[in-house]
Amino acid sequence: MKVGCIFCQIVDGKVPSEILYQDEEVIAFRDIHPVASTHLLIIPKRHIPSLTHLSEEDLPLIGHMVNIANQLAGREGIADNGYRLVINCGEQGGQLVPHLHMHLIGGRRLSDELG
Ligand code: 5GP
Ligand code: ZN
Secondary structure (H helix, E strand, O other): OOOOOHHHHHHHOOOOOEEEEEEHHHHHHOOOOOOEEEEEEEEEEOOOOOOHHHHHHHHHHHHHHHHHHHHHHHOOOOOOOOEEEEEEOOOOOOOOOOOOOEEEOOOOOOOOOOO
């Protein structure tokens, strides 16, 4: 828990969100400003600032986040048509919230451009 971190506050239930999944390690909720009909965020409950702060021991966590994202894509009904998983890292990577998070975006044809 990092004081002042909006995602840590969501984990603690201090900031409301539409939570779709949680377990001991991760939580998934709807993005407040969706860019497509499905736009979810999958985050570790532990405050990890970004991809660059991951240690070797954290790597199974990323696999777990991908697995949860795949399951949620199924539940959202977008698995067959396809979807995108994105992790922005740092200022030039477009990361605005400094608590590691994976975007699950789908429900429309996304741009072919990556950036
Ligand atoms: P980033 O640009 O850091 O990869 O993405 C941060 C995402 O968090 C944005 O898509 C933004 O809409 C979302 N977000 C920021 N604050 C909140 C919030 O308080 N609640 C929810 N549900 N999403 C948020
Ligand atoms: Zn945090």
